[in-house]
Amino acid sequence: MLTHTQIWRGIDRLAQRAGLSASGLAKRAGLDPTTFNESKRAAPGGKPRWPSTESLAKAMAAAGASFEEFAGLATGVKTGRSVPLIGLAQAGSEGFFDDAGFPVGAGWEEVFLPGVESETAYALEVSGESMLPLYRPGDRIVVDPHAQPRKGDRVVAKLRTGEITAKELGRTTAKTAELISLNPDFPSRTVDAAEIVWLARIVWASQ
Secondary structure: OOOHHHHHHHHHHHHHHOOOOHHHHHHHOOOOOOOOOHHHOEOOOOOEOOOOHHHHHHHHHHHOOOHHHHHHHHHOOOOOEEEEEEEOOHHHOOOOEOOOOOEOOOOOEEEEEOOOOOOOOEEEEOOOOOOOOOOOOOOEEEEEOOOOOOOOOEEEEEEOOOOEEEEEEEEEOOOEEEEEOOOOOOOOEEEEHHHEEEEEEEEEEEO
């Protein structure tokens, strides 16, 4: 749980990261410019005042920060790590993965993502509409090849055709695997197990 002091410290650091004052951040968020001023942080009798969840959410949106990032700014504890990143559409090209589903070769960027600790994780940036409404274009999904996928998990699969697709894992047998579309406008599929090169679980998403 974040304390009163930590919440306001987080707001100040969020503003600094965006190159703004606290009042500048409030203005960018569409709030009254005095919303985050020092005078708003305590009542006349000294009782602590807390920012509303709405104003805090608008401030994070205005600064392009997730709650995990805000919490790191507020507490000073930076959890997470840098992971390889590539676009989901580009990932289907040759040379970006080995046969076990681990990233290889050039063309990967590095991005810091809070909340990610696995040393084998990597990120894919979503494009297109096949993962709506769960994931939107520009969202980053974090995949861990070491995380064992189970029925109901969201997964990324590479097929022998070279296609890389993100689906929900349905019923699996020794011979087939059901890949359920996240977007009902796109068809689900049942594929031969022999057609799957690798299957990795989505463990986190930056939205």
